[in-house]
Amino acid sequence: MGGVSELIAKAIPIGIGATLLFDIWQQVLRFALKGPAPSWKLPGRWFGHMSRLTFVHPEGVAKSAPLPGEDAIGWIMHYVVGISFAVALLAIWGTAWASQPTFGPALIVGLATVGLGWFVMQPCMGNGIACNRAPNPMKARALSIIAHIVFAIGLYGTALLLA
Structure with a gap:
C-alpha cells in the first residue's frame, strides 16, 4: 500500500480519533461549566445550505431556513472535517509521520x-x-483555542496508539 490509498487509510482513524477526543472534551466542559450540550445542528444547516450555493449567512445561520437532517449533517461533516485535517497533516509531513508521530x-x-x-x-x-x-x-x-489543542493531542495520541 502506498500513495494516496495509504494516506487515506491512515488519516481516517487518526481523524476520527482526534475528533472523538474533541467531542469528549466538549462533554467534559459541558459538565464542568454546566453548559448546554454541544450541538452540530447549526453547522449542519451551514453545510446543508452550501448545496443551495449559500455560503454566507450575514444575519446568522440560526435565522436561515432549517433543513431536514441538519443535525445529522452537522455531525457527519464534523467528522469529515476532522479526517480532512488528518489528511492535511499526513500530506504535509508524510505518511511516515503516522509511524513515528511527534507533537509539533x-x-x-x-x-x-x-x-x-x-x-x-x-x-x-x-x-x-x-x-x-x-x-x-x-x-x-x-x-476554541483549548478545544483545538485537544484536537491536536487527539491527532498525536491516535497516531501513537496506531503506530
Missing part, C-alpha cells in the same frame, strides 16, 4: 483549525471574525 506537526494542524474556524466558518455563519459577535468573544476564543 499535530499542534500546527490543531492551531490551523482555529484559524479556519475564526476566519472562515464563524464569519460565514454570521458570528463575525474570531467570534467577535459572540456574547463573550474572549471566552469563545479561549475555549
